[in-house]
Amino acid sequence: MPFARHLLIIALVLCAAKIVEADNKQLDVNFGWTNLDTGRNDNFKSGKALAVHFDYFFKPWLAADIGLYVSDKTLEESQQDIVGAFRTSIQSQAILLGVKPRYRFKSPYEVYGRLGLQYWRTELELEEDFGTGVPAGQDSAKDTGYGYYLSIGGAHYVTENVMVQLELRHMVQLDVFEGESQFPFDLTINSFGFGVGYRF
């Protein structure tokens, strides 16, 4: 089901690109490596994520930015304490809404940024193992909420309409599990990605 939902949202973004009849539209697809941080003693491995953005330029240097962010299941290194061994994983999706300023040089390069709000949905999963003779276990919880994102990138125009991009992204999901737990946290996702953009 989540996959179908993602496809639906991507389709909506693409449809939006079709519907808006103007020259100042752009579709970006970025693939990136992520680093997760909860500000606590977590130990997440590097993860992967995909971001799709549709931009509508209402000025040559400024666009409205709508996007979808989908991460894979990012695993933590296994840890051991007096209770047993445990490992968590996080999977996250977000709808992004903001602005995208850019500056295009005379050469076929441009720099751009993104800044906006996100509505996220995050699933936290836990695996525990207590050793021989005690049954292992698994549990998970989901939450939704708001946060923000910002990024900075550079693009090289391969043709007048097609560009390749490099992008650094910083996303913060605020108050994850606030109201459900006494130990809520802010989830920071930093990523480095590359992708392609298409202007039409």
Place this chain on the structure above:
Amino acid sequence: MVLFRAASVPRVLTITSATIAAAVLLGGCEIQGSDNLPRVPDQGLVMYAEANWHEAEDTAEVVAAVFDDGVAVNLVGGDVFEARTATERVLLTKRGFFAGSYAESLSVDNSIQDVFFNVVHEPIAARENRWYPVDLIGTDPGPGELVGKSASVSFPLAVTITAPATDTVYHSINDVIGLSWISGNGDDMRVLAAVNCTDGLATSSYGVVIDKEVIAGMDVDDGDEGIPMNRIIYDLNQGSGTIEFVRDATLMLLQELLNQLSAGNIDPDFLLKQREANPIESTCNIRMFLQRQLDGQFDTTFDAGTVIGSTSAEITVQYLPPVPL
């Protein structure tokens, strides 16, 4: 369920396998942090617990372990030792120096007489050091077999050392430290010493224990004992046959005590550090802890146990090797 590395770790680990890594080898002198537990019987369920209250401190160091047929038992799944006084309570969530041992600091004051040890099942509190919301997600295998078992100790009279003076200097391993204290109610006495030596280029640090097995009559609480320096300082070239290094539970307790007194700024392996400087030829700082010990009581469901309440005081003396003429 994806099984990850620790899945193969058995619930019960042998002391031997858990402590081989702690063994420290040094030139001509092999010192093991721990390779067995004296006074732990090969058979039966055995309780070990100690609460030590050092002079003028507002916390006592508490350590505990349970052994089943001579093997330390890991408490898992939310089972945890609790140390409790009339007004304070802590869970022993820090690991001790061997598998299956646990330690923590417990607030105490002069109104405190007794410390009660219990094995409790606290699935959320035991996980409180984890990063994720432990009150929201978790798996609870339920209480283990040891939950409900208990022991209790009382603190003996506080220790007051009257001699030697702080920083008294000794120049020979044939010297005798004239240790004096205000005698108490006839409880057992022993000395733990944390030794740090340097020859200007290298250092050595280690811990020794001086009890009735090292010096006959050391345990008598009569207020006076001579401690030969050769029970503390040794010649690396001659071996360390004259001294007994701290190990096992005593090692754990002394390291915790040093950690407490240094506000966490001491090397966690201070007592196991590689010995490079030859103590007899080095300048050594000797922190001597005189301990008064009082046997406590353990649950009748245990077959045996070593359950101790203790108080301690510290004196620091120096060893300076004789200057060659």
